[in-house]
Amino acid sequence: MTARTGTSTMHIGELAERTGLSLRTIRHYDDVGLLPATARTDGGFRVYSEDDFERLMVIKQMKPLGFSLEEMADILELFSQQDAGAAGGRQAKLAAYLEKAVAERAKMARNLAQADELIERLGGRS
Missing domain, CATH: 1.20.5 (Single alpha-helices involved in coiled-coils or other helix-helix interfaces)
Structure with missing residues (x-):
């Protein structure tokens, strides 16, 4: 696995369970660039960090307020x-x-x- 050193990591299933979001939603956010996986395993599975979890929670908070994907990306960039x-x-x-x-x-x-x-x-x- 090639994840960032010094951070705990999780697979997409654990991330979905922790956030209450579906695997499909998380994959979609990865595909559109809002939540790229921190790393991939040798088998190609997505691996996420605690920072990714926090980023996804912010995305989850923005969603019901009607922000577009572009606005979400801009807000996340501003936060970073x-x-x-x-x-x-x-x-x-x-x-x-x-x-x-x-x-x-x-x-x-x-x-x-x-x-x-x-x-x-x-x-x-x-």
């Missing part, structure tokens, strides 16, 4: 940037993504409140 020289542009982009996330969450909260009202109405009729 440590260059202080681009801090102004980085902060502005992160602020725009934050604004979108807050607006989407508010929309989800309104929808959830409407669902709660219906559930209450249905409960009152039985």
Whole structure:
């Protein structure tokens, strides 16, 4: 196995179990470049690190907020940037993504409140 040294690794099945995502979803994120496997075994099986797990959890958090694959890739890149020289542009982009996330969450909260009202109405009729 040719994984990064000093990190624990896992196969895709363990990653799927830990994240609650399907193997198909994880493979898709690999195929589109959002979550490339850290390494491959000699037999060609994907191997993931704890960093990959954390990256996938961020992807999982972005998904319900309606971010596109391109936006997800951009956000992940912004999170990984440590260059202080681009801090102004980085902060502005992160602020725009934050604004979108807050607006989407508010929309989800309104929808959830409407669902709660219906559930209450249905409960009152039985």
